[in-house]
Amino acid sequence: MPKAEKVFVVARPIDTVWEFLSDMVKVGSCLPGCEKVNVLSDTESEWTVKVKVGPVSKTILAKAHTTESTPPSRAAFVADAPELHMEGTLDLRSVSSDQTEVVYKSTAKAKGPLEKLLEQVVASRLNGDAEAFANNVRVKLES
Amino acid sequence: MPDYDVIVIGAGHNGLTCAGYLIKAGLRVLVLERRNIVGGGATTEESIPGAPGFKVNTCSVDHFLSEKIPVIQYLELPRFGLQYLKVDPMFFCPFPDGTNFFIYKDIDRTCKEIAKFSPHDAEAYRGFVEYWRNAAYLLDPLRFSPPPSFNLLSGLMEGEEADEFMRVLLLSPEQLLDEWFETEYVKAPIAWIAGQLGTPPSQIGTSVTTSLVEICHRSGVNRPKGGSGMLTQSMAAMVEHYGGTIIKDAEVSRILVEDGAAVGVRLSDGREFHAGKAVISSLDAKRVFTRLVDPKDIDEKLRRRAGNIHISNISFMKVDCALSELPDFERYNAGRDTGIASHIICPSVKYLETAFADAKEGLPPRKPAIWSVCASTVDPSLAPTGMHTLYLFQFAPYELADGRNWEDLREEVADSMIDALAEYAPNVKKSVVARRVCTPVDEENRTGNIKGQAYHIDSTLNQMFGFRPLPELSGYKTPIQGLYLTGAGTHPGGGITCIPGHNTAKVVMEDLGLQQDGDRDE
Numbered sequence: 001m002p003k004a005e006k007v008f009v010v011a012r013p014i015d016t017v018w019e020f021l022s023d024m025v026k027v028g029s030c031l032p033g034c035e036k037v038n039v040l041s042d043t044e045s046e047w048t049v050k051v052k053v054g055p056v057s058k059t060i061l062a063k064a065h066t067t068e069s070t071p072p073s074r075a076a077f078v079a080d081a082p083e084l085h086m087e088g089t090l091d092l093r094s095v096s097s098d099q100t101e102v103v104y105k106s107t108a109k110a111k112g113p114l115e116k117l118l119e120q121v122v123a124s125r126l127n128g129d130a131e132a133f134a135n136n137v138r139v140k141l142e143s
Numbered sequence: 144m145p146d147y148d149v150i151v152i153g154a155g156h157n158g159l160t161c162a163g164y165l166i167k168a169g170l171r172v173l174v175l176e177r178r179n180i181v182g183g184g185a186t187t188e189e190s191i192p193g194a195p196g197f198k199v200n201t202c203s204v205d206h207f208l209s210e211k212i213p214v215i216q217y218l219e220l221p222r223f224g225l226q227y228l229k230v231d232p233m234f235f236c237p238f239p240d241g242t243n244f245f246i247y248k249d250i251d252r253t254c255k256e257i258a259k260f261s262p263h264d265a266e267a268y269r270g271f272v273e274y275w276r277n278a279a280y281l282l283d284p285l286r287f288s289p290p291p292s293f294n295l296l297s298g299l300m301e302g303e304e305a306d307e308f309m310r311v312l313l314l315s316p317e318q319l320l321d322e323w324f325e326t327e328y329v330k331a332p333i334a335w336i337a338g339q340l341g342t343p344p345s346q347i348g349t350s351v352t353t354s355l356v357e358i359c360h361r362s363g364v365n366r367p368k369g370g371s372g373m374l375t376q377s378m379a380a381m382v383e384h385y386g387g388t389i390i391k392d393a394e395v396s397r398i399l400v401e402d403g404a405a406v407g408v409r410l411s412d413g414r415e416f417h418a419g420k421a422v423i424s425s426l427d428a429k430r431v432f433t434r435l436v437d438p439k440d441i442d443e444k445l446r447r448r449a450g451n452i453h454i455s456n457i458s459f460m461k462v463d464c465a466l467s468e469l470p471d472f473e474r475y476n477a478g479r480d481t482g483i484a485s486h487i488i489c490p491s492v493k494y495l496e497t498a499f500a501d502a503k504e505g506l507p508p509r510k511p512a513i514w515s516v517c518a519s520t521v522d523p524s525l526a527p528t529g530m531h532t533l534y535l536f537q538f539a540p541y542e543l544a545d546g547r548n549w550e551d552l553r554e555e556v557a558d559s560m561i562d563a564l565a566e567y568a569p570n571v572k573k574s575v576v577a578r579r580v581c582t583p584v585d586e587e588n589r590t591g592n593i594k595g596q597a598y599h600i601d602s603t604l605n606q607m608f609g610f611r612p613l614p615e616l617s618g619y620k621t622p623i624q625g626l627y628l629t630g631a632g633t634h635p636g637g638g639i640t641c642i643p644g645h646n647t648a649k650v651v652m653e654d655l656g657l658q659q660d661g662d663r664d665e
Contacts, residue, residue: 052280053280053281053284053299054277054278054279054280054281054282055274055277055278055281055304055305055307055308055311056281056299056300056301056304056305056308057299057301057302057304057305058298058299058301059301113291113295113298114291114295114296114298114299116288116289116291117284117285117288117291117296117299118284119284119288120283120284120285120287120288121280121281121284124280124283124284
């Protein structure tokens with residue numbers, strides 16, 4: 001199963017980073033291709049993500065559920081769409097008073113009639129998307 | 144109890160890839176090969192009459208994708224003798240008016256070459272390669288998995304971008320090249336590279352073949368040291384090292400079916416071998432269902448459909464020469480790199496189209512479009528010291544018009560191919576010490592491929608992706624339990640990529656509940 005791991009440091013205190021990453025809309029703004037996040041409750045949300053696959057694209061509608069929330073250090077989620085099942089964790093660690101290390105891990109499993117094709121697509125994209133997510137988080141928090 | 148879990152029919156590079164994966168999954172595998180040498184379309188043999196020490200790449204010479212795919216490392220082929228040599232510059236493109244340029248692996252360097260005669264086409268070339276590089280994000284995953292039906296694939300297509308991409312895919316190479324480029328100097332070589340899949344520039348729905356240019360820039364042109372056959376030799380060594388069995392001079396004449404399941408094979412000499420779990424054919428579906436499977440063991444409708452799989456009259460012809468010196472492209476002042484690059488002898492798209500049209504009509508091309516390679520420059524092991532090999536390739540008709548036969552024409556057509564190169568490198572005629580001529584009929588006799596077709600069946604849109612070889616067979620499985628297909632006649636088609644073998648192995652492993660290894664490439 002494709003998996004990604006990205007470790008990055010944000011020049012902000014841990015509470016600030018936790019607050020940002022607890023906000024689904026703000027997290028969505030950092031996720032490549034995310035067009036909309038509809039927050040249903042503290043733990044439930046609906047995500048509309050347009051995934052570009054070379055010259056074509058596919059809009060994925062996923063429901064996400066926060067499975068773990070231990071402020072300000074750990075959050076875990078699962079997300080399900082007809083084509084994809086994804087799980088992820090965010091672990092925060094205070095490096096200094098104004099620096100926070102974030103460890104983002106995710107796994108993704110394609111499913112459905114295009115499973116075999118999407119498996120290849122996911123495998124080729126997951127690390128790049130994690131990298132882009134990390135960069136976007138840093139930029140938004142540090143600017 | 145059967146002696147083997149799996150029997151693979153055909154020891155070409157796809158059959159051997161499949162065997163290698165299944166052996167590593169713990170299965171007992173037998174590979175059967177009709178010739179006395181493994182390799183299929185990837186063999187290197189000393190077969191020029193009267194010229195010992197000259198090694199001929201009998202079919203394929205350049206491997207474009209295979210070094211980059213996971214098969215090479217997963218099957219540990221370097222450990223068993225495979226070493227790839229890089230060829231750069233990749234292509235030399237000379238024209239009658241003296242214009243010429245090299246296609247290097249580096250795009251910037253190639254664009255600088257093109258800019259000498261067309262600044263417009265130099266920038267267009269960069270954009271063209273970039274276009275197909277972006278498309279590779281879709282095409283590469285498509286290659287490495289059983290193809291989804293077009294119906295399912297349409298689920299990936301949203302909006303104007305997808306419509307535009309579909310429009311592009313439906314174009315012919317000629318039409319696409321006309322949209323991008325101004326000069327024949329750039330269009331013609333790309334058309335010839337694209338034409339390697341055996342379809343003419345005017346063939347609607349085959350514009351994707353031009354993406355081979357992007358693949359060349361991405362992966363480079365790679366040749367195994369010792370010739371194309373070293374790929375399959377190393378595969379065979381790997382198979383046998385891990386306990387697999389390869390039997391040569393073993394032509395399969397029947398796939399044995401009991402109660403709707405493939406249970407083994409019978410050879411033309413009467414020997415039978417039984418498989419407990421699977422029989423995998425790297426021969427095309429047409430041969431499998433019209434020759435190897437008893438009609439009583441297959442639905443008549445499928446048998447008829449398999450019989451109707453299209454294999455056109457366009458096959459190929461090769462002349463392999465032992466040379467006393469390299470072809471000298473003196474008048475082009477292009478330097479010694481002409482000895483390294485493959486030579487594309489094709490002055491215009493119309494020239495190429497005419498050559499294909501002649502072949503389709505049963506005529507040896509009156510003006511041959513030639514792929515010319517002196518592989519010994521990069522790999523001196525292929526020829527005695529100071530000498531060279533020359534590989535000449537053109538598309539040619541399998542069946543000749545007007546009742547003529549290849550035995551009467553073989554030398555004359557071989558002469559015409561050498562003459563075509565000699566228009567650009569005049570010294571080549573006097574430098575030929577000996578030669579081997581392989582007509583389409585020779586190739587059919589050598590490999591067993593119908594009409595000597597290297598890609599087994601036509602590579603037209605109606606027989607690609609989810610249609611290759613037929614919609615109901617495109618996932619490598621067949622209606623006969625335990626009978627699978629692999630090889631160039633399956634998705635994603637021909638060329639030395641090992642992908643069909645890889646994909647079939649994955650499907651078999653999944654069906655048998657075996658561990659799928661994480662061998663995805665970069």
